[in-house]
């Protein structure tokens with residue numbers, strides 16, 4: 001989340017309490033395909049034309065064996081000697097059929113490829129966007145690597161299937177039907193032999209499909225887990241090195257890779273078995289056709305006049321026309337399970353509702369200027385957890401500078417998240433100028449309320465680009481004006497490349513203090529009416545500290561500001577201090593007044609700070625361990 005974005009929430013949503021991302025695993029195959037088509041309408045475009053080409057391609061294939069049979073029986077073996085004209089005609093017909101089949105197959109594949117890639121690009125884009133609209137808590141609970149896997153590797157699986165699978169499966173079924181009909185016209189007995197040879201495969205398909213669905217569901221999950229295991233130590237490389245835990249980290253990665261390998265082996269085992277069964281069936285069918293065909297010829301055991309050499313040879317060709325699509329179909333069904341498992345997971349993202357409703361254009365407008373903030377009997381519990389805020393009921397005057405203090409885990413950040421509508425309260429309401437936050441459009445809220453977190457996230461780009469997250473249309477002059485207004489113009493000018501300075505990944509080319517300065521310019525550029533600040537705790541050198549202090553001072557001018565304070569100097573400078581203890585606001589008032597109340601929570605915090613002052617900087621102790 002960027003340092004100065006206020007909130008993001010989805011546009012359509014129903015309230016929910018779960019934080020888990022929909023895995024989509026409960027979706028049946030047809031529901032998955034229906035939802036997939038809904039989310040990628042491009043997949044349906046031109047489907048009829050593609051299907052017509054597929055019919056043409058498979059129809060053309062049947063022509064060749066028929067031409068061979070006709071040539072053998074009525075051309076080369078004609079009653080009055082070789083009928084050259086007929087033989088040539090059949091040859092030309094077969095050649096034309098081969099050309100038509102080739103062209104139609106090429107066009108069909110090209111169209112399928114384009115439609116699939118277009119459809120999946122849309123799916124990827126939608127999934128990426130929706131990730132941003134997901135509830136904050138859901139984003140936090142889902143491992144980042146797994147989330148990335150869903151929009152990359154899972155979509156790739158779908159892509160491969162759609163290009164080579166989807167329609168080809170329908171075509172294969174069509175080819176099987178056509179081959180069966182043509183075979184039956186030649187000889188119902190041999191057709192029966194072929195179907196009997198494939199009966200075990202057909203009968204076991206459902207069983208294999210069930211097993212494959214399960215197995216590939218596990219494979220896709222393990223791909224996500226593996227990416228998480230790899231990406232986490234890359235992001236946390238500094239910690240891994242400084243604590244020399246590379247071996248332990250590697251062990252975790254190895255374990256994830258092993259689990260993925262085991263899951264893939266299991267899935268591949270089923271695939272290999274069904275594929276070999278297909279091979280055995282094909283062998284049986286071919287042998288059966290030749291043996292039974294010969295037995296059915298006029299001088300065979302079950303001699304019939306209808307069975308000619310041409311028919312047996314044509315039948316052998318027709319069997320390959322039957323076997324080909326059956327093996328293709330079996331292969332596609334196998335791949336389909338892998339692809340469907342991936343598709344389900346991507347759809348799972350899209351079907352996870354964003355939990356914060358955005359009233360959009362119907363939202364109540366917020367007047368501009370310093371905002372009055374009201375917590376109306378607010379209570380909050382994280383999903384599945386105990387309540388962490390209880391009956392917070394207070395009003396903060398417009399334009400006031402408020403510091404929120406309290407021990408670690410007391411609920412300060414939760415208050416900030418509710419104030420910026422990163423989450424909605426479980427009980428009560430949060431109001432800005434009397435308007436319930438739930439009734440304010442996201443666009444309006446983003447304009448009026450800005451959160452500056454402790455560690456403002458910087459993107460690997462120039463300083464100017466990072467600052468523009470505050471206001472996307474800001475030109476350089478506006479950025480410089482903001483820096484000047486905060487007294488940071490000379491700092492900016494002192495940077496070797498000024499606004500074009502590249503900040504590195506996560507802003508690592510800047511010092512912690514400099515990153516804070518960037519976050520402040522960003523916030524100033526956004527020009528909010530309510531500023532919510534989570535004060536940084538990291539120590540910076542005294543000169544920079546003073547700079548930050550002065551910039552903050554200017555940033556807060558003429559706005560309502562709520563600061564989660566970790567320094568006593570911040571509390572001292574505030575108009576009002578809110579003391580949070582175990583999820584309740586137990587004291588409020590100016591610093592001097594609160595500090596004078598002996599025995600109070602605030603007096604305790606103050607005393608421990610004073611005790612520490614000799615040893616450290618002016619920090620409010622935010623944890624029990626820090627208290628004297």
Ligand SMILES: Nc1ncnc2c1ncn2[C@@H]1O[C@H](COP(=O)(O)OP(=O)(O)OP(=O)(O)O)[C@@H](O)[C@H]1O
Pocket residue numbers: 137140382385388406407408409410411412413414415622
């Ligand atoms: N995402 C979360 N899921 C579940 N519980 C949470 C979550 N975030 C915070 N909590 C719990 O809510 C309580 C209040 O946390 P909060 O972050 O508001 O405290 P805080 O006063 O800001 O602490 P700190 O000074 O350490 O930042 C804590 O008990 C914490 O464990």
